[in-house]
Amino acid sequence: MSRSTKVAVGIAVSATVLAGCGGGSDDGSAGGGSSDEPITIGATVSLTGAYASSGTNVSNGYQLAVDQINADGGVLGRQLELDLQDDQSDAAVVGRLYTEFLGTDEVDALLSPYGSALGGPAAQLAERYQTPMAHSQTSSPAVFEGTEWNVMAGLTPGYTVLADVPAFAAENGYTRITLVNNDLDAFSAICDGVEDGIEDAGGTLVDRIEYAASTSDFSSTALRIAEGDPEVVVECSAIQDSIGLTRAMDQGGFRPAIIASPTASDPAFADSLGELSARAIGYSEFSESLGFEGSEEFVQGYDEAYDTPVNSQAAGAYATVQVLAAAIEEAGSTDKEAVNTALHDGSFDTVIGTYSVDETGVQTGYSPILFQYQDGAQAVVFPSDEAGAVAAQLPY
Amino acid sequence: MTYVQVVLNGILLGGFYLLMAQGLNLVFGVMGIVNLAHGAFIVLGGLGVWSLYGAGVNPFLGLVVVMVAAAALGAFVQWAVIERIKGTAKQHELLTLMATFGLSYILINLGQQYWGSDYRTIDFLQSAVVVGPLRFSLALLVGVVLAAVITLGIAFWLTRTRSGTSLRAQAQSPLGAGACGINPRRLRLVGFSVGAAVAAAAGMLLVMTQPIAPQAATNFTIVAFVVIALGGLGNYKGAAVGALLVGVVQTVSGYELGAVVQAAAPYLMLILVMLFKPAGLLSRKASA
Numbered sequence: 224m225s226r227s228t229k230v231a232v233g234i235a236v237s238a239t240v241l242a243g244c245g246g247g248s249d250d251g252s253a254g255g256g257s258s259d260e261p262i263t264i265g266a267t268v269s270l271t272g273a274y275a276s277s278g279t280n281v282s283n284g285y286q287l288a289v290d291q292i293n294a295d296g297g298v299l300g301r302q303l304e305l306d307l308q309d310d311q312s313d314a315a316v317v318g319r320l321y322t323e324f325l326g327t328d329e330v331d332a333l334l335s336p337y338g339s340a341l342g343g344p345a346a347q348l349a350e351r352y353q354t355p356m357a358h359s360q361t362s363s364p365a366v367f368e369g370t371e372w373n374v375m376a377g378l379t380p381g382y383t384v385l386a387d388v389p390a391f392a393a394e395n396g397y398t399r400i401t402l403v404n405n406d407l408d409a410f411s412a413i414c415d416g417v418e419d420g421i422e423d424a425g426g427t428l429v430d431r432i433e434y435a436a437s438t439s440d441f442s443s444t445a446l447r448i449a450e451g452d453p454e455v456v457v458e459c460s461a462i463q464d465s466i467g468l469t470r471a472m473d474q475g476g477f478r479p480a481i482i483a484s485p486t487a488s489d490p491a492f493a494d495s496l497g498e499l500s501a502r503a504i505g506y507s508e509f510s511e512s513l514g515f516e517g518s519e520e521f522v523q524g525y526d527e528a529y530d531t532p533v534n535s536q537a538a539g540a541y542a543t544v545q546v547l548a549a550a551i552e553e554a555g556s557t558d559k560e561a562v563n564t565a566l567h568d569g570s571f572d573t574v575i576g577t578y579s580v581d582e583t584g585v586q587t588g589y590s591p592i593l594f595q596y597q598d599g600a601q602a603v604v605f606p607s608d609e610a611g612a613v614a615a616q617l618p619y
Numbered sequence: 620m621t622y623v624q625v626v627l628n629g630i631l632l633g634g635f636y637l638l639m640a641q642g643l644n645l646v647f648g649v650m651g652i653v654n655l656a657h658g659a660f661i662v663l664g665g666l667g668v669w670s671l672y673g674a675g676v677n678p679f680l681g682l683v684v685v686m687v688a689a690a691a692l693g694a695f696v697q698w699a700v701i702e703r704i705k706g707t708a709k710q711h712e713l714l715t716l717m718a719t720f721g722l723s724y725i726l727i728n729l730g731q732q733y734w735g736s737d738y739r740t741i742d743f744l745q746s747a748v749v750v751g752p753l754r755f756s757l758a759l760l761v762g763v764v765l766a767a768v769i770t771l772g773i774a775f776w777l778t779r780t781r782s783g784t785s786l787r788a789q790a791q792s793p794l795g796a797g798a799c800g801i802n803p804r805r806l807r808l809v810g811f812s813v814g815a816a817v818a819a820a821a822g823m824l825l826v827m828t829q830p831i832a833p834q835a836a837t838n839f840t841i842v843a844f845v846v847i848a849l850g851g852l853g854n855y856k857g858a859a860v861g862a863l864l865v866g867v868v869q870t871v872s873g874y875e876l877g878a879v880v881q882a883a884a885p886y887l888m889l890i891l892v893m894l895f896k897p898a899g900l901l902s903r904k905a906s907a
Contacts, residue, residue, distance in 0.1 A: 271731070271732075272731065272736065273731075273736045273834055274736065275731070275735055275736050276735050276736060276737045312736075406879060432877070432878065433877065433878070433879060434877070434878030434879060434881075434882070435878060435879045435881070435882035435883070437838065437882045438878050438881065438882050439829050439838075440632055440829075440869060440870065440873070440881070441878075442625075442628040442632070442756075442870055442873075443625060443628065443869075443870045443871075443873030443874040443878070443881060444873060444878050446621060446624065446625060446628075446874055447874060450621070462737075462738055462830070463738040463740075463829065463830035463831075463832075466738075466740060466829075466830050467829050467830065470745060473745075473747075474745070474746075474747040474754060474755075474756045475624075475747075475754060476747065476749075476754050491737055491738060491739070491830070494742075495738075495739070495740045495741075495742060495830060496742065497742035497745075499745075
């Protein structure tokens, strides 16, 4: 568990103790039996504060899925009622709000807040009150360690997101790879996955360069990368770092054949880098061309409701509600233990693939695809036999 | 040749740091106001240029707009907050520190409400200038020129104009300056406005060279404090030396020892200077 996650967990647990709330419901009494009353789902999202942009995407995904499920008749013949609160991107507020949801025992199930830093403390409260929580954007497996009531439903672990880059590179004749990673756990995990992928693909690790999260000047890092003359550079970085590093390499006169970044799907990546984003590689868990369950309805509904293109975060949130609804259907009631069992043992189709989790609740079913910016759009390029995949345009 | 490139990159980075620090050097070093909202002025200036650029305004024209807007905001802050804080010089310094600490969070939150929390940058002057085997970021070159012009302009104002020397006089002895017929309130208003405007100018360069978001404001305040502390408070030559030193040490340590050391290098330098030359690198004798 990362230091920040531990701190956040500590804050949330403290908030719980201070609130003086009692234990959880053993009988799943919020809605365990059959009823015409709505099924209540509690969630917080970051509508303000540092994660507001991502939080809004998640909020949109949650709300759209609930609206569409209700329009289709609901779950078990009952409507879903989403109690969505703004957590202000603050772990202490997350602790307070989830404690309120759970302390009053008025929710049947929970959806997570945005990100591992907020998902961690929320997960601890779900455990304490023994209420199932489906996580949409909690990518750190550490959050799920030792838990029984939490599942990763809206994305794959960070370790896997760019793990196919070496195989993709090898398929296109490139094997020499340099990894550059932000020293935060979440980014290191992404590069760990790529490093294992290099071994599997028969590639060569030229260098692995770590930088502090507070770094803003990448000129020296770019020079070090260039000295190794790698064919592939994988930036395990936050969006602002990826932009800075890509610019620094270009200004230093070095262009590898492939540049890959986990944040390439962020609209800011292409907006900020302009022409430098062309032919960059990113990953996504959602593409309409993949044709997963409900994709068309999701894209159409999103466009109508929000008048903006769909994105991976909203798709993950939408998928998370799909999973929770399917688990309640499979359980046949809102009994918390039954729903939790369905979440852990079940396999459900979603807009981002077929959901399944391991014994700790970490996602194993989804397979992220690699895309490349081609003519300003994200085109699926790997796996090359994936539906809708096109030939990669290389070198970068 | 790579080493020459690393050092030159550091000098360019230093010019950028100098621009970030000059506004604070004026407000803190000359006027004695510990402005913890300095980074917020930088970031808001940069995001203002980002918005104007999105609306089709050339960033250099945007620079003028945000400098005027920041000067107006600075004047308001000085009039509405700083000027109303009473007490001895020592109390005043502490109270302004606390007031600007609160102000920085207000400005950051207002920035988040308006621009959100995403990192923003503009795709402008991103090419490199190539001289033989060496390459320079065009944005940073522009920054060095801008920093030099602003530094010389402020130095000229403070030493060669009546209002500038009056500002220094009132900072050293408000009572004496008042006895000479100087209007200290108006001077302080002008001084804080100029500091805010220079901060906004640094924001323009910042948004061209790296993505910024309102919540990053505190980092820029800290970097600016490090630079002026190294150079000696209020010492313009010292600030230039401090900024160039921080830039070069960062790029060299980043190249030789890695980016983790690079991030820590300025703070290590600050500790060393505080231990062995607390009045700043260009001071003639160490003060207690």
